Amino acid sequence: MLFTDAVVAIAVTLLVLPLVEVVTESKTEGLTAVEVITEHRPQIFTFLxxxxxxxxxxxxxxxxxxxxRRYNTRLIQLNLGWLLLIVILPFPTEIIGSFETSRFTSGLYIGTILVLSLCQSGLVLMIRRHPDLEDPDNPVTRGELINSIVTAGLFGLAFVLAALVPNVGFYALFLLFLTPVISRPLAKRTA
Amino acid sequence: MLFTDAVVAIAVTLLVLPLVEVVTESKTEGLTAVEVITEHRPQIFTFLxxxxxxxxxxxxxxxxxxxxRRYNTRLIQLNLGWLLLIVILPFPTEIIGSFETSRFTSGLYIGTILVLSLCQSGLVLMIRRHPDLEDPDNPVTRGELINSIVTAGLFGLAFVLAALVPNVGFYALFLLFLTPVISRPLAKRTA
Amino acid sequence: MLFTDAVVAIAVTLLVLPLVEVVTESKTEGLTAVEVITEHRPQIFTFLxxxxxxxxxxxxxxxxxxxxRRYNTRLIQLNLGWLLLIVILPFPTEIIGSFETSRFTSGLYIGTILVLSLCQSGLVLMIRRHPDLEDPDNPVTRGELINSIVTAGLFGLAFVLAALVPNVGFYALFLLFLTPVISRPLAKRTA
Amino acid sequence: MLFTDAVVAIAVTLLVLPLVEVVTESKTEGLTAVEVITEHRPQIFTFLxxxxxxxxxxxxxxxxxxxxRRYNTRLIQLNLGWLLLIVILPFPTEIIGSFETSRFTSGLYIGTILVLSLCQSGLVLMIRRHPDLEDPDNPVTRGELINSIVTAGLFGLAFVLAALVPNVGFYALFLLFLTPVISRPLAKRTA
Structure with a gap:
């Protein structure tokens, strides 16, 4: 879907705009060029x-x-949900860049990604379950399915940790490094 | 038309920019991260x-x-009118998100969509009436024509209600749920 | 060239951003929703x-x-100049929307379009003169060449009028309606 | 890669946004339309x-x-690094446009381009060294390889000059005009 690629390309490029605005504000506040960087490390980090x-x-x-190999209305609708979450992501990004990390801000940010991740798993499942959508010569692999579910599960866990335990914040996202550790053995066992 | 897809992709992604700006403003106004959400529910709603x-x-x-199957100058011009309305939509969106809902604001917003909807019906009609534009193997169906006219009619009705009756506002848009109820029997009768 | 289409699509969609910003400013200045429109008619006009x-x-x-049929480095460079002028156009647009019309502002705006128009004529000329660039089955027509030169000439005249004669301003652009009147007889005579 | 082209098209078009904002600010500061240009020559220069x-x-x-002829994960990752640098470039651009040129600002700007240039050389090297990536009928030429390395080397030199020697600033970029002077003889000698 060309439309999807275009939206992603725009969303990813727009992320820089708040950083650009930070420069103008910093100047009116009397900061130096070095301080634009040092005082806005959180914004630069959240951009990345x-x-x-x-x-x-x-x-x-x-x-x-x-x-x-073919689209139907349901697949397009779920994909538009996926796109909505990509489009809205700069909003929680700006919130976590502008405010102190708290259970609310990290929960909001990780929660948004969790819903995005659930959409992604939903897309994988929908394609795998509908032979009229799936290319018979190139079906969704068991490994891809397991991977997308494990990813969503780990984002769920990260969300719970960030929203409930104080001072965890974005460190909860390190859980995602476990994705291959968990999904590879699972893919083998069920193969 | 690739150009159309690109403009739509950009327009839909730019909608988030006012939400991003709201965060910076909220911070200078001394709001908390939670209040960024709770105080700007209208903007979030109009974004969606x-x-x-x-x-x-x-x-x-x-x-x-x-x-x-083929474009002519008139079709391209009408399509550019359609694109103009897509491009301008973030302007009334920002107005209804920033100001109290009134007969003016809801009329302006629904009126813009009404014109967009008239352009869309115009495109359908123009393609159906010009055999040199229409793909003979895949003509515009009667159902699509009726659907586009009923949609425009309901937006017209919603516009009148929102602009004339106080306190109706965006609830007038619920009329659009009637589209299938009205257009399906019409499509059958004329079939 | 896909890249050209993408840049144009973005440039045309970005034009709405100053209008969106006008809404936020108007609210902090205490204007009503109706006044957002009535007080910013110049910006809306220049957007259009x-x-x-x-x-x-x-x-x-x-x-x-x-x-x-083929690109060379020179054609790509001239096309990038064309693109630069498309990309920069929102800047003089914002100037003529924000400031009183004067010989400077209308000269700056029409001057930018004049240079754009000269680039366009340059592209037409370059393609016509280089048989290795031009598709032999679909060459540039004499009418297209004359049209592009007449357009550039009328923008030149409009620029001179707007920059030298007080109170002419953007009315000078009405000269462009003469394009077909001048170029059609010329195309016939030289045919 | 269509995605790359889209991101570049957006990044290059977004560069005008700070110029557009400058107009609104200038008006609130009471500048005239002429002064918008004369007072913001650094921003216009850095935009260009x-x-x-x-x-x-x-x-x-x-x-x-x-x-x-084929992508692998590593090539995609390095290309995403290249894209990250394109996306972030408006940030140092705004810094050098807003602040006085210093060793820090010119070092930051040229440093960003240096990393971009290293990514580019990395892409060239990676393609040349992996026969499964490279199109056998159209391999990377020796000249292209040398050119990309010489370019990166000159950006490295420009970075060192700008960051260490006071008052050099962006004049260091004139070094890049040496690219053909250095890389052509090298390409011949090694051919």
């Missing part, structure tokens, strides 16, 4: 974080849609 | 509303242009 | 003007590039 | 500089990817 998040989800999404 | 509006019109537009 | 300008140049550009 | 930088890197990138 959201860049990586969007790009990673898009890469997986891209691979998933290689298994699709 | 315009996202759905643009995406729905695009889906129908996309299907309509599958019936086209 | 630049939308039409960009879209018209793009349509002609699109048709011109249908005659191209 | 970054436009040229992005467009030049994209042209080379485009030519490099014509040698690719």
């Amino acid at each position: 974080l959201s860049f990586v998040v969007i790009v990673r989800f898009w890469l997986v999404h891209h691979r998933v849609f290689e298994h699709v | 509303l315009s996202f759905v509006v643009i995406v729905r019109f695009w889906l129908v537009h996309h299907r309509v242009f599958e019936h086209v | 003007l630049s939308f039409v300008v960009i879209v018209r140049f793009w349509l002609v550009h699109h048709r011109v590039f249908e005659h191209v | 500089l970054s436009f040229v930088v992005i467009v030049r890197f994209w042209l080379v990138h485009h030519r490099v990817f014509e040698h690719v």
Whole structure:
């Protein structure tokens, strides 16, 4: 879907706009050029974080849609839900960049990605279950299915940790490094 | 038309920018991260509303242009009018998100969508009436024609209600749920 | 060239952003929703003007590039100059929307379009003069060449009028309506 | 890669947004339309500089990817790094446009382009060394490889000069004019 690629390309490029605005504000506040960087490390960090998040989800999404030979209305609708979450992501990104990390801000940000991740799993499941959507010569693999479910599960866990336990914040996202550790043995066992 | 898809993709993604700006403003006003959400529910709602509006019109537009085998100047001009309305939509969106709902604001917003909807019906009619534009193997169906006219009619009704009756506001848009109820029997009768 | 289409699509969609910002400013200044429209008619007018300008140049550009079968470095460079002028157009647009019309502001705006128009004529000339660029089955027509030169000439005249004669301003652009009146007889005579 | 082209098109078009904002600010500060231009020459200059930088890197990138017949994960990752640098470039652009030129600001800007240039060389090297990526009928030429390395080397030198020697600033970028002078003889000698 060309439309999906275009929206992702725009969303990822718009992430820089708040950083650009920060420069103008810093100047009116009398900061120096060095302080623009040092005083806005959280914004620069969240820019990078959201860049990586969007790009990673898009890469997986891209691979998933290689298994699709035909679209139906439901698939398009779920994909538009996926796109809505990509489009809205700069909003929680700006919130976590502008405010102190709290259970609310990290929960909001990770929660948004959790819903995005659930949409992604939903897309994988829908394609796998509908032979009229799936390309018979290139079906969704068991490994991709397990991977997308494990990813969503770990984002769920990260969300719970960030929203309930104080001072965990974005460190909860380190859980995602466990994705291959969990999904590979599972893929083997069920194979 | 690739150009149309690109403009729609950009318009839909730009909708988030006012939400991003709201965060910076909220911080300078001394709001908390939670209040950024609770105090700006109208902006978040209108973001979602315009996202759905643009995406729905695009889906129908996309299907309509599958019936086209050749373009002429008139079709391109009407399509550019359609694009102008997609491009301008973030302006009334921002107005209804920033100001109290009144007969003016809801009339302005629904009026913009009404004109967009008239352009869409115009495109359907133009393609159906010009055999040199229409793909003979895949003509515009009677159902699509009726659907686009009923949609425009209901937006017209919603516009009149919102602009004339106080306190109706965006509830007038619920009329659009009647589209299938009205257009299906009409499509059958004339079939 | 896909890249050209993408840049034009973005430039034309970005034109709405200053209008969106006007809403936020108006609210902090205590204007009503109606006054957002009535007090910013110049900005709305210049938005529409630049939308039409960009879209018209793009349509002609699109048709011109249908005659191209191969690119060379010079053609790409001139096209990037064309793109630079499309990309920068929102800047003079914002100036004429924000400041009183004067010989400087209307000269700056029409001057930018004049340079854009000279680039366009340059592209047409370059394609026509280089048989290795031009598609032999679909060469640039004499009419297209004359049309592009007459357009550039009238923008030149409009620029001179707007920059030298007080109170002419954007009315100078009405000269462009003479394009077909002048170029059609010329195309016939030289045919 | 269509995604790359889209991101570059957006990044290059977004460069104008700070110029547009400058107009609104100038008006609230009571400047005249002429002063918008004369007082913001640094911003206009840096807009043009970054436009040229992005467009030049994209042209080379485009030519490099014509040698690719297949992608692997590593190539995609390095390309996403390249894209990250394109996306972030408006941030240092705004810094050098807003603040006095210093060793820090010119070092930051040239440093960003240096990393971009290293990514570009990395892409060229990776394609040349992996026969499964490279199109055997259209391999990366020795000249392209040398050119990309010389470019990165000159950006490295420019970075060192700008960051260490006071008052050099962006004049260090004139070093890049040496690219053909250095790389052509090298390409011949090694051929």
